[in-house]
Amino acid sequence: MKNNKKIIIGILVISLITIITTISYALWQKYFTQTGENTTTTGCFNITYNGGEDVSLTEAIPITDEKGMEAIKPYEVTIENKCDSVVAYNVVLNKKKESDLSDNHVKVTTGAVAKLLSNTEEVSTNTSVNGLTNYTNGTSNIISESFVGPNETKKVKVKAWMDNATTQEE
Secondary structure (H helix, E strand, O other), rough: OOHHHHHHHHHHHHHHHHHHHHHHHHHHHOOOOOOOEEEEEEEEEEEEEOOOOOOOOOOOOEEEEHHEEEEEOOOOEEEOOOOOOOEEEEEEEOOEEOOOOOOEEEEOOOOOOEEEHHHHHEEEOOOOOOOOOOOOOOOOEEEOOOEEEEOEEEEEEEEEEEEEEOOOOO
């Protein structure tokens, strides 16, 4: 009888610890929205976007890839890993709701290769949860995938332009 009471008390204590841990973890999770200087810090991982408010193609004209790679001023994302482990990351582009330019006409690059936005991988996003309600809800495009090593900093330079094959009607 005494052994049964000890077993029941042990099970109750373990269950209570599990419930408290689960609730604590749920409260700990946090979504980050870039504001102000657009710096997001998560313990030992920092992300800074310093290219202005938005990546914009306002009053853009179609240009060649060569001209886009050379002449377009990049938007810069700095990824700093102060952790002791390798961390994988994606740079994701969310389109504004009012954008009327098709992904088939937007070229992007973060390095030596330019590609149409329509040829990048789409991922599901919930912009309302992340505080990005003025951006397209549902999908975003991964424009860069890589990793950053322990105690390493990487700079990703994002360039975007209108593809040369875009007609005036489009």
